Amino acid sequence: MTTSPDRSSAPLPDGIVAVVKRDCPTCVLVEPVLQELATSDALTTYSQDDPTFPADLPVRDDTDLTVSYLWDVETVPTLLRIRDGEEVERIVGWDREQWVAFTEVPDLAAGLGDDFPDWRPGCGSLSVDPSRTDELRVRFSTSGLKSRRVDFAELEDEFEAMYDRGWSDGLPVIPPTEARVARMLDGTDRSPDDIVTVVPPDLVECTVEKVAVNAVMAGCLPEYLPVVLTALEAACTPEFNMHGLLATTFFSGPIIVVNGPIRNRIGMNAGVNVLGQGNRANATIGRALQLVVRNVGGGMPGGVDRATMGSPGKLGWCFPELEEGSPFTPLSVARGLEPGQDAVTLFAGHGPQSIIDQKSRSAESLARTFAACLRSVAHPKLCIKIDAMLVVSPEHARVLADDGWDRSRLEGRLAELLTLDSDELLAGVDGIAEGLPEGFGGMELPKFREGGLLIAHAGGGAGLFSAIIGGWVNGDEGSDPVTRAITTRGNT
Amino acid sequence: MSTVLDPTAERTVAERARLDRPASLDGKVVGLLDISKPRGDVFLDRLEEELRGRGAADVQRFSKPTYTKPAPVDLRHEIATKCDLIIEALAD
Numbered sequence: 001m002t003t004s005p006d007r008s009s010a011p012l013p014d015g016i017v018a019v020v021k022r023d024c025p026t027c028v029l030v031e032p033v034l035q036e037l038a039t040s041d042a043l044t045t046y047s048q049d050d051p052t053f054p055a056d057l058p059v060r061d062d063t064d065l066t067v068s069y070l071w072d073v074e075t076v077p078t079l080l081r082i083r084d085g086e087e088v089e090r091i092v093g094w095d096r097e098q099w100v101a102f103t104e105v106p107d108l109a110a111g112l113g114d115d116f117p118d119w120r121p122g123c124g125s126l127s128v129d130p131s132r133t134d135e136l137r138v139r140f141s142t143s144g145l146k147s148r149r150v151d152f153a154e155l156e157d158e159f160e161a162m163y164d165r166g167w168s169d170g171l172p173v174i175p176p177t178e179a180r181v182a183r184m185l186d187g188t189d190r191s192p193d194d195i196v197t198v199v200p201p202d203l204v205e206c207t208v209e210k211v212a213v214n215a216v217m218a219g220c221l222p223e224y225l226p227v228v229l230t231a232l233e234a235a236c237t238p239e240f241n242m243h244g245l246l247a248t249t250f251f252s253g254p255i256i257v258v259n260g261p262i263r264n265r266i267g268m269n270a271g272v273n274v275l276g277q278g279n280r281a282n283a284t285i286g287r288a289l290q291l292v293v294r295n296v297g298g299g300m301p302g303g304v305d306r307a308t309m310g311s312p313g314k315l316g317w318c319f320p321e322l323e324e325g326s327p328f329t330p331l332s333v334a335r336g337l338e339p340g341q342d343a344v345t346l347f348a349g350h351g352p353q354s355i356i357d358q359k360s361r362s363a364e365s366l367a368r369t370f371a372a373c374l375r376s377v378a379h380p381k382l383c384i385k386i387d388a389m390l391v392v393s394p395e396h397a398r399v400l401a402d403d404g405w406d407r408s409r410l411e412g413r414l415a416e417l418l419t420l421d422s423d424e425l426l427a428g429v430d431g432i433a434e435g436l437p438e439g440f441g442g443m444e445l446p447k448f449r450e451g452g453l454l455i456a457h458a459g460g461g462a463g464l465f466s467a468i469i470g471g472w473v474n475g476d477e478g479s480d481p482v483t484r485a486i487t488t489r490g491n492t
Numbered sequence: 493m494s495t496v497l498d499p500t501a502e503r504t505v506a507e508r509a510r511l512d513r514p515a516s517l518d519g520k521v522v523g524l525l526d527i528s529k530p531r532g533d534v535f536l537d538r539l540e541e542e543l544r545g546r547g548a549a550d551v552q553r554f555s556k557p558t559y560t561k562p563a564p565v566d567l568r569h570e571i572a573t574k575c576d577l578i579i580e581a582l583a584d
Contacts, residue, residue, distance in 0.1 A: 145497065147497035147498050147499075147502070148497070148498040148502050149495050149496075149497065149498075150495065150496050150497070150498050151493055151494075151495050152493060152494050152495070152496070153493065154493050158494050158496070162496075167499050167500070175494060175496045176496045176497045176499060177494065177495065177496055177497070178495070178497060181497050199501075202501065202503065204501040204503065206501075209497075210499065210501070213497045213498075213499045214499050217499055241560060241561060243560075243561060243562065244558075244560030244561050245560075247560070248560065291499070295499040295500045295501075296499070296500065296501045297501075298500075298501065298503075473560060476557075476558060477558040477559075477560055478558075478560050479560075
């Protein structure tokens with residue numbers, strides 16, 4: 001998103017221009033050389049940190065780094081030869097032969113004695129110091145970020161001010177300064193004013209820039225942004241129905257499952273405590289999605305969000321599948337994408353609910369445990385209308401793998417085990433009023449519709465436990481899982 | 493002082509004045525919108541009975557295709573053109 005800065009605000013005089021800083025030993029070393037040059041040639045010297053250095057020269061003050069930044073000075077000392085206002089040549093560091101050739105002064109530094117070194121590398125320019133570059137980029141930016149600027153008063157605590165404005169999900173948010181947002185936008189090659197999607201409930205066209213602002217607030221790093229952008233696109237499809245998911249009285253929220261090499265590239269955790277706290281990428285990507293729905297879409301708890309109880313995952317829930325060592329094809333591949341493709345799968349869910357089985361050593365026995373526990377999703381007598389995700393831990397996966405079971409074998413067996421006698425599901429049966437209407441007796445019904453049970457592999461290496469993530473109403477009435485390829489690339 | 497970028501959609505909410513409440517139901521057409529939640533019809537049947545007994549000229553019934561999504565534009569238009577009053581029922 002950055003474009004070349006305009007140098008017209010910092011023109012350089014013709015002749016030789018030196019850029020130095022006192023904090024650089026090489027610059028200090030060449031101080032007498034510069035003093036010598038000043039007498040023999042048209043020399044203009046800029047100092048990045050101390051206008052009294054080099055001594056006895058008419059030094060120009062570049063402590064605000066305007067010249068250094070706009071003329072792309074990366075090393076000090078740098079010598080530039082300027083002709084008609086344009087750079088024609090530059091050298092960096094100290095190299096006696098190079099300086100002699102550049103300045104065309106044959107006996108340059110000859111009087112400084114035999115001990116004077118012939119060569120010394122330069123130091124880093126302050127204009128490329130990481131602590132200064134964000135501020136410089138904002139100062140000279142032509143990025144054209146369009147969001148309204150909100151000034152906080154001197155005595156205002158910026159974190160409290162953001163709470164007061166209703167921008168937080170309840171946890172502190174990082175102030176989205178222009179520098180931070182510009183840095184976040186390095187995470188994508190998309191233009192800040194590209195429309196990503198239309199965000200419910202207010203049906204607002206949301207730009208890449210607004211996503212970046214909220215990603216900063218959520219605590220994301222720039223390299224997470226492609227995941228956030230794709231997750232938002234997937235969430236705002238008619239099939240996923242983010243509007244209904246937000247508005248429902250039910251528990252669920254958007255859950256993001258990440259597949260592909262990007263999981264490891266951005267440091268996600270698919271292992272120990274995968275569904276818990278402690279990993280920045282896991283914790284902030286899901287949060288960024290929910291902050292966009294809140295701040296851009298206008299979806300507030302108690303407003304359009306009418307959840308009776310909600311669930312903690314609504315703060316943001318994102319986790320990667322553990323593809324390494326899995327007996328299953330990755331979830332994204334099972335859902336139609338190519339292996340190795342970075343992807344997100346959006347699932348409307350809540351939980352998790354635990355499955356304990358520490359005794360099964362055969363796939364059949366473990367599948368029966370899974371089926372018995374999955375039967376209770378939403379209600380043991382309700383079926384077809386609600387999806388679920390089964391997250392199989394590595395130790396449980398090993399039991400399946402030892403018997404040669406893969407994804408389709410497990411899915412097939414679970415479908416058999418979860419084919420239910422509808423007479424057991426009728427309203428009133430077992431003294432429970434909830435259940436299917438009378439006309440549904442005498443049938444075999446599946447607990448889950450076809451494709452309604454998603455299976456993923458994740459978790460730490462120890463523990464014969466797996467997890468059920470309960471879903472929301474599916475299909476046209478509710479939400480279908482959506483899998484999308486992550487195609488956007490970073491700038492850097 | 494620090495400056496941040498506004499994370500919201502920066503929209504001004506459109507405010508529309510509500511219509512005055514009618515003094516009576518005499519001669520009015522009342523619409524009842526079922527959002528398609530279970531047993532919403534039980535509640536609306538009873539309301540219809542009440543309304544007809546209180547002088548409404550007509551009571552028309554509508555329903556959303558699903559309670560999880562906003563009412564389609566066509567349905568909203570139909571209600572607006574046919575009815576003087578509308579009651580939307582959320583029920584479980």
